[in-house]
Amino acid sequence: MQGWTRRAATMGGLGALGLLAGLPPALAAIDQLQLFVPAAPGGGWDQTARTMEAVLRGAGLVKGVQITNVPGAGGTVGLPQFVNQWKGRPNALMVGGMVMVGAVIANKAPVGLQATTPIARLTGEFEVVVVPAASPHQNLESLIAAFKADPGSVSWAGGSAGGTDHILVGMIAKAVGVDPRAASYVAFAGGGAAQAAILGNQVTAGVSGWGEFAEQVKAGKMRALAISADRRQPGIEVPTLKEKGVDVELFNWRGVFAPPGLDPEQVRALVRLVETMAATDAWKAELAKRDWTGILLTGEPFAKFVAEEVVRIEGILKGLGLA
Amino acid sequence: METLAALGQGFLVALQPTNLLWGFLGVTLGTFVGVLPGLGPALTIALLLPITYTVEATAAFILFAGIYYGAMYGGSTTSILLNTPGESATIVTALEGHRMALSGRGGPALATAAIGSFVAGTIGTIGLTFLAPTVVELALAFGPADYFSLMILAFVTVSATLGSRPLRGLAALAFGIWLGLVGVDLQTGQARFTFGLLELLDGINVIVVCVGLFAVGETLWLAHRASLREASVVPVRGSLWLSREDWRRSWPAWLRGALIGFPIGALPAGGAEVPTFLSYWLERRLARRPEEFGKGAIEGVAGPEAANNASAAGVLVPMLTLGLPTSATAAIVLSAFQSYGINPGPLLMETQPQLVWGLIASLYIGNLLLLALNLPLVGIWVRVLSIPQPLLYPGILVFATVGTYGISQSPIDLLLLYAIGLVGFLMRLFDVPTAPVVIGMILGPLAEQELRRALTISQGDPTVLLTRPLSATLLALAVLALLAPVLWRRLVRRNLAGG
Numbered sequence: 001m002q003g004w005t006r007r008a009a010t011m012g013g014l015g016a017l018g019l020l021a022g023l024p025p026a027l028a029a030i031d032q033l034q035l036f037v038p039a040a041p042g043g044g045w046d047q048t049a050r051t052m053e054a055v056l057r058g059a060g061l062v063k064g065v066q067i068t069n070v071p072g073a074g075g076t077v078g079l080p081q082f083v084n085q086w087k088g089r090p091n092a093l094m095v096g097g098m099v100m101v102g103a104v105i106a107n108k109a110p111v112g113l114q115a116t117t118p119i120a121r122l123t124g125e126f127e128v129v130v131v132p133a134a135s136p137h138q139n140l141e142s143l144i145a146a147f148k149a150d151p152g153s154v155s156w157a158g159g160s161a162g163g164t165d166h167i168l169v170g171m172i173a174k175a176v177g178v179d180p181r182a183a184s185y186v187a188f189a190g191g192g193a194a195q196a197a198i199l200g201n202q203v204t205a206g207v208s209g210w211g212e213f214a215e216q217v218k219a220g221k222m223r224a225l226a227i228s229a230d231r232r233q234p235g236i237e238v239p240t241l242k243e244k245g246v247d248v249e250l251f252n253w254r255g256v257f258a259p260p261g262l263d264p265e266q267v268r269a270l271v272r273l274v275e276t277m278a279a280t281d282a283w284k285a286e287l288a289k290r291d292w293t294g295i296l297l298t299g300e301p302f303a304k305f306v307a308e309e310v311v312r313i314e315g316i317l318k319g320l321g322l323a
Numbered sequence: 324m325e326t327l328a329a330l331g332q333g334f335l336v337a338l339q340p341t342n343l344l345w346g347f348l349g350v351t352l353g354t355f356v357g358v359l360p361g362l363g364p365a366l367t368i369a370l371l372l373p374i375t376y377t378v379e380a381t382a383a384f385i386l387f388a389g390i391y392y393g394a395m396y397g398g399s400t401t402s403i404l405l406n407t408p409g410e411s412a413t414i415v416t417a418l419e420g421h422r423m424a425l426s427g428r429g430g431p432a433l434a435t436a437a438i439g440s441f442v443a444g445t446i447g448t449i450g451l452t453f454l455a456p457t458v459v460e461l462a463l464a465f466g467p468a469d470y471f472s473l474m475i476l477a478f479v480t481v482s483a484t485l486g487s488r489p490l491r492g493l494a495a496l497a498f499g500i501w502l503g504l505v506g507v508d509l510q511t512g513q514a515r516f517t518f519g520l521l522e523l524l525d526g527i528n529v530i531v532v533c534v535g536l537f538a539v540g541e542t543l544w545l546a547h548r549a550s551l552r553e554a555s556v557v558p559v560r561g562s563l564w565l566s567r568e569d570w571r572r573s574w575p576a577w578l579r580g581a582l583i584g585f586p587i588g589a590l591p592a593g594g595a596e597v598p599t600f601l602s603y604w605l606e607r608r609l610a611r612r613p614e615e616f617g618k619g620a621i622e623g624v625a626g627p628e629a630a631n632n633a634s635a636a637g638v639l640v641p642m643l644t645l646g647l648p649t650s651a652t653a654a655i656v657l658s659a660f661q662s663y664g665i666n667p668g669p670l671l672m673e674t675q676p677q678l679v680w681g682l683i684a685s686l687y688i689g690n691l692l693l694l695a696l697n698l699p700l701v702g703i704w705v706r707v708l709s710i711p712q713p714l715l716y717p718g719i720l721v722f723a724t725v726g727t728y729g730i731s732q733s734p735i736d737l738l739l740l741y742a743i744g745l746v747g748f749l750m751r752l753f754d755v756p757t758a759p760v761v762i763g764m765i766l767g768p769l770a771e772q773e774l775r776r777a778l779t780i781s782q783g784d785p786t787v788l789l790t791r792p793l794s795a796t797l798l799a800l801a802v803l804a805l806l807a808p809v810l811w812r813r814l815v816r817r818n819l820a821g822g
């Protein structure tokens with residue numbers, strides 16, 4: 001163990017030398033990447049990390065990747081650990097996203113994403129509003145009309161309260177002039193139970209990530225009324241909320257964050273590494289396979305985006321009575 | 324006919340030597356993680372997910388299915404021999420199984436669990452093969468109101484585990500419900516009983532409670548008794564194998580267990596525990612000698628073990644027909660599908676017939692492999708009881724600690740494990756039954772969430788519980804189950820008096 005650490009240190013030293021000599025810095029600076037996943041193995045953030053591992057190693061961008069899982073409370077258990085214990089590590093990245101922004105606010109967590117060094121937004125998943133196949137609502141206008149007439153009578157199934165699905169329902173309510181708190185939101189743990197309630201015609205409508213419902217929509221078991229993307233998506237015959245006059249746009253984005261305490265050169269090296277990875281064909285193939293939309297945004301603009309998201313989501317959660 | 328042809332094709336896939344090898348590896352690994360307290364199939368499969376980058380899809384799913392079924396078998400072993408169930412679906416097995424083991428009947432208890440698991444697993448797999456589309460339609464008819472009534476029916480089963488002192492049992496049940504309430508409330512996002520600890524926001528893991536209450540509690544209990552060395556454990560008395568009497572009492576329980584387990588497992592919010600509670604209660608009610616319950620009745624092992632394994636097959640029904648993950652393990656397996664670019668959904672059976680039928684065929688084979696693996700092991704496992712307790716239980720404590728830490732790498736979970744272990748010890752000291760704690764912890768939050776969902780949908784109108792036919796039927800059954808024995812006894816007494 002001692003020998004290994006010394007060797008790694010030497011290699012790090014060599015990497016620094018290479019940087020001075022003008023070698024490609026992204027390749028020389030990071031040898032062993034450490035990925036911190038503030039969620040259990042198997043979930044969306046974990047899959048992002050494991051896909052990154054496969055692509056980065058396959059393309060020879062890093063020699064090795066080590067993944068650490070610290071699950072709990074929408075990432076707010078892992079976040080303080082990453083910020084405090086991983087501080088100053090130049091070869092570490094945490095996977096996180098919009099869900100964590102919401103969890104920090106709703107859980108009143110002591111440490112927020114602003115304490116990290118935002119590196120890049122990688123992927124996004126837009127949401128979809130569906131109704132059961134047997135529903136009388138043939139289009140979004142009909143559903144919205146029923147919702148406006150008697151908000152309580154329209155039940156929406158989705159994930160846990162304060163999560164992405166609930167946030168979308170809150171945004172739709174606000175956009176059409178209904179008090180978000182008046183919506184009958186029915187929270188389910190995990191996608192399976194919510195889908196069962198929609199397929200079984202137990203609720204009026206359902207909200208989730210497109211990938212979660214796509215197969216049910218293709219099979220004709222659910223009817224997709226609108227998606228929350230900014231524009232029509234290729235290969236998906238579903239209008240956007242904006243097209244239907246509901247001014248709402250929402251991407252459940254995922255990205256990577258470095259610990260605090262890095263110097264600008266170290267940050268640039270990480271940004272370059274992620275940009276190089278996102279440009280590979282292997283990464284693009286994974287995006288297509290997993291129904292993820294690539295919405296790359298790096299460095300300073302991404303940091304600005306995160307700050308705006310915190311303000312925006314806090315406003316929505318307040319409207320829902322959760323913050 | 325079409326199904327049989329497809330299944331035949333599936334067997335051709337599953338019987339390929341490399342796939343058989345993956346299956347064998349899976350069931351062995353599964354048995355092992357089932358035996359270890361804390362480690363479960365969901366975590367094991369999650370940790371094995373990276374193999375999906377290198378191994379072919381069919382082989383990976385055969386491996387995962389083997390682990391899933393294997394863990395269901397393995398879980399009963401420690402429950403029976405050491406009274407330390409490592410997961411919530413086998414706590415009921417410990418009630419009678421451990422009594423049997425203490426009186427030298429550990430062999431028959433393990434054998435009825437293994438054969439019952441095989442019988443029920445096979446019945447469940449047959450159900451999955453031929454009835455999946457019908458069963459799933461019935462399962463989707465269940466709405467939140469119906470689930471709530473099902474949970475009420477399941478609450479009745481607590482009466483079978485209360486022992487001779489109902490009040491203490493109910494206190495244990497209330498404690499369990501309270502433990503289940505800890506964490507963020509799903510419907511409102513508000514934290515309950517978390518004392519400001521972020522680690523408690525996701526709630527307390529039921530596995531931590533099981534391992535703490537049983538493994539740690541049992542160890543402390545044995546350690547406090549001075550006469551540890553002269554403990555009255557008889558490793559083996561009589562035959563290791565089932566006697567004719569055991570067979571006669573076991574097989575109806577296996578069948579009933581399978582019939583309860585499969586459909587409830589197929590319900591999207593049914594779970595593996597509820598059928599074991601119902602089966603235990605039913606066996607106790609139907610037993611010719613109910614006085615044997617609590618002292619080692621073989622039906623009390625055979626029924627719940629069968630229910631547990633049949634429900635595992637049931638969970639695969641919504642997963643393979645609709646792409647719905649209804650348990651932690653199913654969710655992980657579904658994410659493995661995505662690694663292969665396969666999107667599980669209602670069209671899975673049409674688009675990936677070779678994969679689906681290969682998987683189903685491997686379940687039949689896996690069941691056979693498990694029986695072949697576990698029956699000879701019975702003789703070896705019971706010898707665990709001849710290990711001196713001062714050597715055995717520290718080992719269990721180590722495994723319990725490592726297993727719990729493995730779930731979340733959270734020191735808070737370890738503190739909880741020992742705190743709950745201490746509670747388990749005190750409960751043993753004051754003769755309070757421990758099983759109701761776990762029952763309350765599982766049923767309480769389920770009942771609460773389903774009731775609130777039902778009321779949100781009905782806009783606060785409680786009559787949905789009575790106007791929905793399914794819900795009303797289940798509630799009527801619950802009332803009947805609670806009152807019938809009392810009324811029956813009164814009727815018999817009056818008749819006797821009158822006659």
